[in-house]
Amino acid sequence: MTISSRTAVSAARAPVPVESSGPASGPLVDRFGRVHRDLRISLTDRCSLRCTYCMPEQGNEWLARTSILTVDEIVRIAGVAAAAGISTFRLTGGEPLLRRDIVDVVRRLAALRSPDGTPVELAMTTNGIRLPELLPELVDAGLARLNISIDTLRRERFAELTRRDRLDDVLAGIRAAQAAGLRPLKLNAVAMRGVNDDELVELVEFAMAHDAQMRFIEQMPLDAGHTWDRAQMVTRDEMLATLGRRFALTPVPGRGGAPAERWEIDGGPHTVGVIASVTAPFCGACDRMRLTADGQFRNCLFSNQEYDLLPVLRDGAGGGTDLAVDDVLRSCIAGKLPGHAINDPSFLQPARGMNAIGG
Numbered sequence: 579m580t581i582s583s584r585t586a587v588s589a590a591r592a593p594v595p596v597e598s599s600g601p602a603s604g605p606l607v608d609r610f611g612r613v614h615r616d617l618r619i620s621l622t623d624r625c626s627l628r629c630t631y632c633m634p635e636q637g638n639e640w641l642a643r644t645s646i647l648t649v650d651e652i653v654r655i656a657g658v659a660a661a662a663g664i665s666t667f668r669l670t671g672g673e674p675l676l677r678r679d680i681v682d683v684v685r686r687l688a689a690l691r692s693p694d695g696t697p698v699e700l701a702m703t704t705n706g707i708r709l710p711e712l713l714p715e716l717v718d719a720g721l722a723r724l725n726i727s728i729d730t731l732r733r734e735r736f737a738e739l740t741r742r743d744r745l746d747d748v749l750a751g752i753r754a755a756q757a758a759g760l761r762p763l764k765l766n767a768v769a770m771r772g773v774n775d776d777e778l779v780e781l782v783e784f785a786m787a788h789d790a791q792m793r794f795i796e797q798m799p800l801d802a803g804h805t806w807d808r809a810q811m812v813t814r815d816e817m818l819a820t821l822g823r824r825f826a827l828t829p830v831p832g833r834g835g836a837p838a839e840r841w842e843i844d845g846g847p848h849t850v851g852v853i854a855s856v857t858a859p860f861c862g863a864c865d866r867m868r869l870t871a872d873g874q875f876r877n878c879l880f881s882n883q884e885y886d887l888l889p890v891l892r893d894g895a896g897g898g899t900d901l902a903v904d905d906v907l908r909s910c911i912a913g914k915l916p917g918h919a920i921n922d923p924s925f926l927q928p929a930r931g932m933n934a935i936g937g
C-alpha cells in the first residue's frame with residue numbers, strides 16, 4: 579500500500595511559520611548550546627535490501643512518490659542550510675544509490691559553499707550495491723567520503739539477514755570504493771546476538787585488509803516492524819570484550835560530535851569504532867539534523883515531531899522564500915530535546931522506520 583507520509587505522521591508535525599522571522603541569524607545553536615553543522619539527507623525510503631533491523635520483509639508503506647523531494651528542492655534546502663552553517667552533508671536513505679538522479683544530486687550539493695567560501699563536505703552511507711557502476715561518476719561529481727554497510731561476510735547469513743542474496747554485489751562495491759581511494763572508508767555492521775556476533779574479529783580483519791575502518795553499531799529501536807528486543811542487542815561492552823580478546827585496543831581521543839568511539843588496533847594504523855547509541859548515548863555533543871525524503875526536518879533520530887517543508891516549497895507558505903525555509907530549520911532546532919529516552923519505560927519508538935527517517 580502507498581500512503582502519504584503527511585497522513586501517516588501529520589499529528590506529530592509542528593505548524594509551519596506563516597511569516598519569516600527575519601534574516602538568518604547566526605549559527606544553528608539549540609537550547610542546550612549545541613551547534614549544528616551536519617545535515618543528513620535521506621534521498622529515498624526505498625531499498626534494494628530488506629535488513630531485518632530496518633525494514634519489514636513485505637508490506638512496507640512507501641512514501642508517496644509525489645511527496646519525494648526533487649533535486650531542485652533538495653539543493654534549495656541544502657543551500658539554505660549551508661548559509662546557516664551546515665558544513666557536512668551526508669546522503670542516506672533507504673538506499674541513496676537507487677535515486678536515478680543521484681549523480682546530479684551529488685554534483686549540485688558538492689558545489690555548495692559555506693559562508694566563508696569553503697566547499698561543504700559531501701558524504702554518503704550506502705549498502706554499496708550499485709557502487710561499481712556509479713562510483714567513477716560520483717567521485718567526479720564531488721563525493722568525498724563513503725560509509726558502506728556490511729553485517730556479515732557469509733553468503734547464507736547475508737541472504738537471511740538482508741532477505742536478499744546480494745553479498746557479492748556489496749563486496750564488489752567495497753572493492754570499488756577501496757580502488758577509488760576515498761578515505762577514510764568506513765564499514766558499518768549492526769551487531770546482533772546469535773546472528774553475527776561471532777564474526778566481529780573477522781569483520782575487523784576484512785576491513786583492515788581493505789584499508790577501511792570497521793564500526794560496530796548497537797541495534798536501535800528503529801525497525802519498521804517495531805520488533806526491537808533489548809536482549810538481542812549486543813552492547814558496546816560486549817563488543818569490546820570480544821575484540822579485546824583478539825586485539826590490543828587503545829582509545830583514540832578527539833571524538834567531537836562523531837557517533838563512533840574509536841580504538842587503535844594493535845598500535846595502529848588501523849582503528850575500529852563502536853556506535854553505542856543505546857548504552858552510551860552521545861547526545862550531549864550532537865551536531866546533527868535530518869531531512870527526510872518527503873521534505874520533513876527532524877532534529878533527532880528518535881524524535882516524534884517533524885517540521886514540514888512542503889508547504890513552503892510547494893504552496894508558498896511564509897511567502898515560499900528561502901527565509902521561510904530557514905525559519906522551519908530554526909524552529910526544528912529550537913524544538914530539539916537534550917537527548918533520546920530509549921532507556922526510559924515511557925520511550926515511544928518513532929512512527930517511521932530507519933529507512934524512512936534516513937539512518
Ligand SMILES: Nc1nc2c(ncn2[C@@H]2O[C@H](COP(=O)(O)OP(=O)(O)OP(=O)(O)O)[C@@H](O)[C@H]2O)c(=O)[nH]1
Nearest residue numbers: 703725764766795836837838853855864866879937
Ligand atoms: N543515535 C544516533 N545514531 C546516529 C547518529 N548519526 C548516525 N547514527 C547511526 O550511526 C550509524 C552509522 O551511521 P553513518 O551513516 O555511517 O554515519 P556516521 O557514523 O555519522 O558517519 P561519520 O560522519 O563518518 O562518522 C547508523 O546506525 C546511524 O543510524 C546520531 O546522530 N544519533
Ligand SMILES: C[S@@+](CC[C@H](N)C(=O)[O-])C[C@H]1O[C@@H](n2cnc3c(N)ncnc32)[C@H](O)[C@@H]1O
Nearest residue numbers: 632671672673703704705727766797798932937
Ligand atoms: C538506514 S541505512 C541507509 C543507508 C544504506 N541503505 C545503508 O544501509 O548503508 C544507514 C545505516 O543505518 C544502520 N541501521 C539501520 N537500522 C538500524 C537500527 N535499527 N539500529 C542501528 N543501526 C541501524 C544501517 O546498518 C546503516 O549502516
Ligand code: SF4
Nearest residue numbers: 625627629632672705
Ligand atoms: S539498513 Fe540500509 S540496506 Fe538495509 S534495509 Fe535499511 S536502508 Fe536498506
Ligand code: SF4
Nearest residue numbers: 861864878879917918
Ligand atoms: S539520538 Fe538524537 S540527540 Fe542523540 S545523538 Fe542521535 S540524533 Fe542526536
